Amino acid sequence: MKGRRGFGVLLAVSVALVSFGCEGDTGPQGPPGPEGPEGPSGTVSQYAYFGDFGSECSHCHATTINDYVTTGHRFAYDDLEAADQSDLYCLQCHTTGFNCTVESGDTEIDPANCVEPADGYSGYIGDETDEGVARRADLEGVQCESCHGAMGPDFNVHLPEISFSTWDNSLCAGCHDAQITEWETSGHALSAGGDPEALADEFGRSSCNACHTSEGFILTYDPSYATYDFGGHYSQIGCPTCHDPHLGEDGGGNDAQLRTEDAVTLNYYAPEDEDDVPTAEGYGPGQTCMQCHKARRDYANVQGQIANGSAHFGPHHSNQLDMFLGAGSYEIPGFEAEFDANRAHPHQTLVTEACVTCHMAFSEDAGGHVVHNFMPSTENCAGCHPGIPDFDVNGMQTQVEAKMDSVAVLLGYADYHDLADNINDEFTGNQTWPADWMREVGYQFIFVYNSHDFGVHNANYANALLDTAIDYANDMLP
Numbered sequence: 001m002k003g004r005r006g007f008g009v010l011l012a013v014s015v016a017l018v019s020f021g022c023e024g025d026t027g028p029q030g031p032p033g034p035e036g037p038e039g040p041s042g043t044v045s046q047y048a049y050f051g052d053f054g055s056e057c058s059h060c061h062a063t064t065i066n067d068y069v070t071t072g073h074r075f076a077y078d079d080l081e082a083a084d085q086s087d088l089y090c091l092q093c094h095t096t097g098f099n100c101t102v103e104s105g106d107t108e109i110d111p112a113n114c115v116e117p118a119d120g121y122s123g124y125i126g127d128e129t130d131e132g133v134a135r136r137a138d139l140e141g142v143q144c145e146s147c148h149g150a151m152g153p154d155f156n157v158h159l160p161e162i163s164f165s166t167w168d169n170s171l172c173a174g175c176h177d178a179q180i181t182e183w184e185t186s187g188h189a190l191s192a193g194g195d196p197e198a199l200a201d202e203f204g205r206s207s208c209n210a211c212h213t214s215e216g217f218i219l220t221y222d223p224s225y226a227t228y229d230f231g232g233h234y235s236q237i238g239c240p241t242c243h244d245p246h247l248g249e250d251g252g253g254n255d256a257q258l259r260t261e262d263a264v265t266l267n268y269y270a271p272e273d274e275d276d277v278p279t280a281e282g283y284g285p286g287q288t289c290m291q292c293h294k295a296r297r298d299y300a301n302v303q304g305q306i307a308n309g310s311a312h313f314g315p316h317h318s319n320q321l322d323m324f325l326g327a328g329s330y331e332i333p334g335f336e337a338e339f340d341a342n343r344a345h346p347h348q349t350l351v352t353e354a355c356v357t358c359h360m361a362f363s364e365d366a367g368g369h370v371v372h373n374f375m376p377s378t379e380n381c382a383g384c385h386p387g388i389p390d391f392d393v394n395g396m397q398t399q400v401e402a403k404m405d406s407v408a409v410l411l412g413y414a415d416y417h418d419l420a421d422n423i424n425d426e427f428t429g430n431q432t433w434p435a436d437w438m439r440e441v442g443y444q445f446i447f448v449y450n451s452h453d454f455g456v457h458n459a460n461y462a463n464a465l466l467d468t469a470i471d472y473a474n475d476m477l478p
């Protein structure tokens with residue numbers, strides 16, 4: 001039973017979208033998507049909700065419907081136990097067009113808690129006429145109009161609600177408030193201060209948007225958006241970014257409607273043997289995270305940074321996949337044997353969903369779902385490292401931080417915090433270490449620092465990078 005979640009207001013599903021950039025109760029609201037197209041003429045229904053699992057839409061959106069019918073949403077009503085199929089509280093999230101709010105235990109609907117249109121599922125409860133029974137059957141489960149809004153009775157104006165945002169006007173709000181509340185505390189939600197306009201200013205460029213915005217990721221991974229006009233709107237990475245609600249397991253998708261679990265190949269591999277560039281595959285839902293959390297630089301760029309410095313020194317902040325695989329850093333020549341001996345780590349084979357295993361635990365405490373703040377917790381480690389009080393398994397993080405301090409001192413800084421604070425405006429300004437060796441050592445340091453796990457993702461590679469940096473710096477210093 002997963003039903004006892006905090007129930008916000010179902011209104012969000014049907015109420016009009018709100019304007020761009022204003023503050024809601026829980027944070028700034030994202031922009032609505034662009035308006036839909038004109039609909040077909042002559043399609044008229046007496047009902048505001050068509051229902052019937054998209055049959056009205058199938059003439060034009062057959063592929064979408066074939067995919068959708070393999071998602072859990074299609075079966076949201078069927079999956080209720082018989083007794084719960086008459087529990088008003090459960091029905092409000094497991095049917096289409098339940099435009100009333102009811103508290104757990106309510107046996108009657110108070111019309112004061114309902115909104116228009118009234119002919120969704122809730123409108124026919126208790127109606128045992130043939131029409132009433134048929135309408136309820138048509139409106140079981142979470143259908144197209146749960147997310148896209150009621151599309152009748154006059155279908156000539158075909159303006160389905162569509163939003164790429166997770167803020168208050170989210171298409172998922174009302175039913176998935178538990179995940180949204182967790183998401184609101186995440187680095188994804190708080191990017192650019194959580195403000196969609198600031199996000200558009202900072203990351204609305206083609207070189208950044210695929211990883212930093214919902215729209216950019218969708219247009220990169222979903223062919224139906226390749227030429228879509230997002231009207232300059234950008235949203236924080238949220239529910240519709242990682243999830244494609246039309247993609248179900250039996251339709252070739254996966255069990256959580258994930259937009260992509262594609263294999264990911266690193267951009268850079270030090271030995272420059274193209275056939276050898278590591279690829280991550282088979283980590284299931286963890287493949288979703290890897291699409292964005294990988295280093296950005298290619299071979300020429302990294303060599304250029306070492307030779308000449310760079311305005312954006314280092315692998316970018318996002319090199320967690322590279323660290324996990326034990327590859328992808330510039331590696332100081334002469335230490336090949338040491339690197340090759342330290343790429344592998346038991347986490348690569350034992351932690352079967354990689355990022356998701358450690359960063360998204362299933363939690364009964366959180367209402368019985370996969371926690372969506374994307375932060376690791378010691379609960380995620382307990383199966384293999386029982387009873388640990390923190391992430392510092394075998395003192396590994398302490399050891400890695402001590403080595404980071406050593407590298408910083410060799411480069412002339414007080415400690416690694418001083419190094420991190422004083423170069424590059426957090427590694428985005430111009431990096432001008434004067435000597436080649438300093439840039440080589442500095443790159444390896446930044447690679448470890450940017451992954452921000454202090455030896456958890458791959459202790460062997462992190463140690464190899466720091467040990468070789470220390471040895472090399474000691475050789476080079478007068």
Ligand code: HEC
Nearest residue numbers: 033034035036037040050056057059060144148151160162
């Ligand atoms: C007679 C054809 C037709 C029917 C029937 C139809 N649509 Fe559409 N729909 C279109 C066209 C054309 C577009 C624009 C191209 C596209 O995005 O695929 C569109 C776009 C959309 C969009 C995207 C809107 C946007 O902002 O880009 C959604 C959502 C949508 N339709 C939902 C539905 C739903 C739900 C139904 C059934 C209740 C439905 N449509 C029935 C033709 C139709």
Ligand code: HEC
Nearest residue numbers: 071072073075076079093094146171172175239243256257
């Ligand atoms: C009207 C309520 C409602 C809305 C709106 C809604 N969901 Fe759901 N969702 C459900 C219910 C109920 C289930 C459980 C379905 C089942 O398995 O019986 C579910 C299941 C899921 C699952 C689990 C995988 C699966 O296929 O069962 C995912 C992922 C999901 N929803 C994502 C979303 C996203 C993303 C949105 C917004 C774009 C959204 N949902 C909007 C009610 C809703």
Ligand code: HEC
Nearest residue numbers: 001002003006007079080084087089090093174175176369
């Ligand atoms: C606030 C909306 C909401 C209410 C109210 C609600 N559910 Fe759900 N239910 C969901 C969502 C969303 C999911 C899927 C995602 C998740 O697990 O959080 C779900 C999942 C489920 C599932 C799992 C389906 C599967 O096979 O994976 C069952 C069973 C279920 N609910 C039963 C109930 C029952 C029984 C009630 C009434 C006591 C109820 N729900 C009330 C939103 C709701």
Ligand code: HEC
Nearest residue numbers: 054057061064065068073142143144147171224240244245
């Ligand atoms: C759980 C919420 C949800 C449900 C249910 C849902 N959609 Fe969508 N739909 C979205 C979201 C979010 C987008 C934008 C992102 C995307 O396409 O993945 C979208 C986009 C679309 C688009 C435009 C882009 C495209 O893929 O062509 C169409 C058309 C569409 N939906 C039709 C439908 C139809 C038809 C159904 C019912 C069979 C349906 N949707 C069910 C949430 C939903």
Ligand code: HEC
Nearest residue numbers: 191192207208211212291292293294295296317318450452
């Ligand atoms: C390959 C995907 C990818 C691309 C492309 C990308 N980034 Fe990032 N970026 C990330 C990820 C993932 C993080 C978060 C890593 C972390 O927090 O550890 C991040 C973090 C950042 C941060 C630090 C966090 C913050 O918001 O202050 C900045 C600044 C940044 N990126 C700027 C940019 C800019 C500017 C561009 C375009 C020129 C860009 N990124 C392109 C994936 C990418």
Ligand code: HEC
Nearest residue numbers: 166172176179180183237238239242256285288356369370
């Ligand atoms: C950064 C990517 C990402 C974002 C953003 C995201 N999800 Fe998920 N979600 C996932 C992944 C990955 C899984 C699969 C976890 C697993 O299989 O263990 C998942 C699983 C789920 C499930 C099914 C499993 C369960 O029991 O909880 C639901 C429901 C869900 N997400 C809803 C949402 C909603 C609603 C939002 C918006 C608040 C959202 N997700 C935002 C990545 C994401």
Ligand code: HEC
Nearest residue numbers: 187188191192210211212217237288289292355359374375
């Ligand atoms: C669409 C690209 C994308 C996907 C997919 C994605 N992320 Fe992120 N993630 C980012 C970006 C960009 C940031 C940095 C946001 C900022 O600070 O501006 C980030 C930030 C984070 C942070 C916070 C880092 C910090 O410094 O506070 C964590 C943790 C995280 N992501 C984990 C995950 C996990 C786990 C997954 C998979 C379930 C995932 N991400 C999927 C792009 C993505």
Ligand code: HEC
Nearest residue numbers: 289293320321324347351354355358376391451452453456
């Ligand atoms: C073995 C478990 C584990 C795996 C696998 C794992 N992580 Fe982590 N990750 C952690 C821990 C623990 C931390 C936090 C260390 C700390 O805060 O002391 C962390 C830190 C991070 C951070 C920085 C968070 C912050 O607060 O700055 C990001 C981003 C991140 N991981 C993303 C990922 C991605 C993406 C993957 C998959 C390629 C991944 N992680 C795989 C355990 C793991």
Ligand code: HEC
Nearest residue numbers: 346350351358376377380381384391393394396455456459
């Ligand atoms: C599926 C099993 C598994 C999970 C889950 C897992 N680890 Fe590990 N981890 C291992 C194994 C095996 C080793 C090899 C060293 C050992 O046996 O302790 C290891 C090594 C480590 C090391 C290096 C220690 C050393 O002495 O080499 C750290 C740090 C670490 N894990 C942290 C974590 C953290 C933090 C989490 C949870 C966020 C986590 N691990 C989750 C199996 C796991």
